[in-house]
Amino acid sequence: MTKNIKMFSVAVLIALVICFTPCISVFGFVVPDPDKPTSLSMTLKYSGDDVLYVSGAEITLYKVADCKTTSSAVSYDLTSGYAASGLDLDGKITQSMIDDLVKYTDANSITGITKSTDNNGEVAFDGLESGVYLVSATSLPDGFSSFVPFLYYLPFFDQDTGAWVYDGVAEPKISYYPPVDITVKKVWNDDGKDRPASITVQLENEDGIVDTVVLNSANGWKHEWTNMRADKKWTVKETNVPKGYQVTYSSAGLDFTVTNTAKLIQTGQVQWPVPVMVFAGSFLICAGILIKLPGKKKDEE
Template sequence: MRIKLKRWIMALLAGLFCGLAVIQLSPPVCAAGYLQPNREASLSLLYQIRGSGVAGLKVHLYRVAEISETADFTLSGDFAGYPVELGDLQTSSAWEAAAETLAAYAAADGHTALRDASSGAQGEVTFGELQTGLYLVVTDLWRQGRKRIAFDPFLISLPSLNEEDAWVYDVQAFPKGESYQTSGPGGDDKITYQVVKHWEDADQDAHRPKNVTVEIRKDGEWYSTQTLSSENSWAYTWRARDDGSTWWVVERDVPDAYQVQVSRDGTMLTVTNRYTGPGSPGQEPGDKLPQTGQLWWPVPLMAAAGLVLFGAGWAMCIRKKNEEK
């Protein structure tokens, strides 16, 4: 009986290792299945403030990255050379920072949009006959007297996953915006702005340069070039009139083995450089967490197999003790 039990355990172990081999060799697959990169897509946008449509908005659409069958993004076209990482878009803040960074580069380097459009009476904009990929949407500031309406730039994937975890090629989106009043034409109200450099290179700060150069741009136009270093606490502050302008920050000559992202919090713009070279903090090379929609079935399967093996081993120990009595 003991021999049969040992053979059974060995067979189970062999089956488990075979299963692990299949898991390692299989590419990551989304629960919705592989997407179709060559399929036509469309994007419909609705610009509203407190339920009312905003007409006459100038909207610019850029295709910034290609998308693979397994939903991996690769920067392409005018955006191919930028040191902006798209492999870790796991949170809304990461998506917002990537959009902010790419929008600043597009404005600073004068990239031509793939499509331009104006919103209709209800705030509607539609872009049809699009390739699949990752798209950046940028909207000009809406001005009327002292009133301003601003919509944040954003990234959107075509296709996208819906609530049922299925690929949708005709995507609808509702951009986030705000309405506010500026100071009058003769007003001298000023706002304090600040750009701050943040480093994510724990235990690898030897790769960090002594300084970095950033361009400050007002409504896309050059305003100032500043050098940030430890001497000024990696920060620069300036004041400007409250006229509703949009301020962008672009980092030039990003250090080797670093990625860049710019995040906005009110009037503070944070430029983060994350070290991604050898020995970088975080995940080990080759590790990749499941993306949204990716199948998680190997996890419970392996856990169940582990419980079976534990139970079999425990039964063997109990049987051995009984035979020794």
């Protein structure tokens, strides 16, 4: 009787352990606790000749998938915002897929959690739900660019310790380009009589039109843009070129010159003398022949 009671007590204890410890299955497979809060801390810095910490960068987390668990398995279900994204979390995730996910996020105006880095380039997201997060920079200070977006699983399984890690730490890749200054100058190649009072110039790069300025005599027909990104390909373009002028562009580095040259005016030519001159020429030729013939006959006699 005592033996049966002991066996029953052990069975009850095992049942209680199974019921109140969802992280361990009956088969010994460890699964995470999906209800336990997670966090993600990041440090943004550029390690070149000098270490530069990125202060004031806006980092945004977008929850892409929810973490689901059973007694023996972990799965991730796309959230409603990303259900139509076509992302397959069960397959291999490439950087191009993540870049497409960023475009999908922007195109569908999906909102996330945004925080800014401090003076040490650090930012922390606490109290996060378990799941998969897209990490992207929505704003970077001047000079910093090329933040590489990435996916982060919270929690994630640490192969070395054999445990689930609920507090993640990341150091995203980032590039730094010292800001540059860009100048544009207007040069006129004309007599000044038909010159307009002003012209408009656009500053452009591969992303499109960045700024539009008006050049005139008040600003010396020139303009300077300061603290511009050095990793962009900059060009200038004059809009609505004045009638009667031809525009050409030249540059020395990021110093652009826009030259407007007045076109030569072609005056009309009087056409009526042409037929008269042709007729007169033909008449003179015929007259010359007629005059020469009698002389030729006389010589033959």
